[in-house]
Amino acid sequence: MIRLDKYISEHKNITRKEAKTLIKSGKIKIDGKTVSSPEYKFDETAEKVSLGEKTIDGESLVYIIMNKPAGFVCASEDKKDKTVFDILPQSLKRKGLFTMGRLDKDTTGLLIITNDGELSHRLLSPKHHVNKEYYLEGTGEAAENAPELFEEGLSLGRLKLKPAELKIISSEKGQTKARLTISEGKFHQVKRMMYEVGVEVTYLKRISFAGLSLPGDLNEGEARPLTEDELKILKQSAL
Ligand code: URA
Numbered sequence: 001m002i003r004l005d006k007y008i009s010e011h012k013n014i015t016r017k018e019a020k021t022l023i024k025s026g027k028i029k030i031d032g033k034t035v036s037s038p039e040y041k042f043d044e045t046a047e048k049v050s051l052g053e054k055t056i057d058g059e060s061l062v063y064i065i066m067n068k069p070a071g072f073v074c075a076s077e078d079k080k081d082k083t084v085f086d087i088l089p090q091s092l093k094r095k096g097l098f099t100m101g102r103l104d105k106d107t108t109g110l111l112i113i114t115n116d117g118e119l120s121h122r123l124l125s126p127k128h129h130v131n132k133e134y135y136l137e138g139t140g141e142a143a144e145n146a147p148e149l150f151e152e153g154l155s156l157g158r159l160k161l162k163p164a165e166l167k168i169i170s171s172e173k174g175q176t177k178a179r180l181t182i183s184e185g186k187f188h189q190v191k192r193m194m195y196e197v198g199v200e201v202t203y204l205k206r207i208s209f210a211g212l213s214l215p216g217d218l219n220e221g222e223a224r225p226l227t228e229d230e231l232k233i234l235k236q237s238a239l
Contacts, residue, residue: 005038109206
């Protein structure tokens, strides 16, 4: 048995409060009968919930934004480490979720978690050149021509990278702070690129992905559903 407001909020990807308002407006029916109390409990496996002419059922698509803390891996399960799914609030947990791309265990910042395989595939496909911006700190001073090297497309061994934008914030006394925007997602890409120009990354945070910036009010370890406007931005990047 599940509460109606919980069911609606999960299946329509809206907040509990919005679900309550929707239910109270008298637009929700269970097996054809209007139910306007949010706390009503029913058997989701046997009864059909509808909104207007449409049935609300099946797995709805969900899009979650997380400010990933360090110390968690982007995997559905891990024998050794805790995963980002371990810190997802209960209300956002469901089967079939995965991360859109991966951040290293020690990387923090913007991470999208979803069950929309198609959108994820499009955003991660090399064809779409989706930009990801990182803030980094590291030891060592960056080579003076690092921004030009990155702009031309750095070679990592036999791997030729796409052009990237490096903005040095400071690089002195053996310490560097910078922002780097890349459009690919190769293994440890930022750390390897920076290493190539003399900087060993000690702190890495993703601050934007596919046109979405990490919201200032989303603290490390927190996650929430994307707003409609944020989802529009993501979808736009996948066109
Ligand atoms: N590049 C890295 O080196 N690590 C990340 O987690 C993301 C990009």
